[in-house]
Amino acid sequence: MKSKIFFSIGLTMLILGIIFSAKSDIMLIGGILGGGIIGYSYKLIVHNKNT
Known part of the structure; x- marks a missing residue:
């Protein structure tokens, strides 16, 4: 859940x-x-789905 929040913050910062x-x-x-931040949180999301 926390990684999705980081993702949205990173996306907003990028835009x-x-x-x-x-x-x-x-x-x-x-x-x-x-x-x-987007890249890091994306990596966390992918890693969490794999485990």
């Missing part, structure tokens, strides 16, 4: 980062971090 990256480099970094 906001893409939208605001033209205005600010900090938001681009936030978007990259969001993408990392």
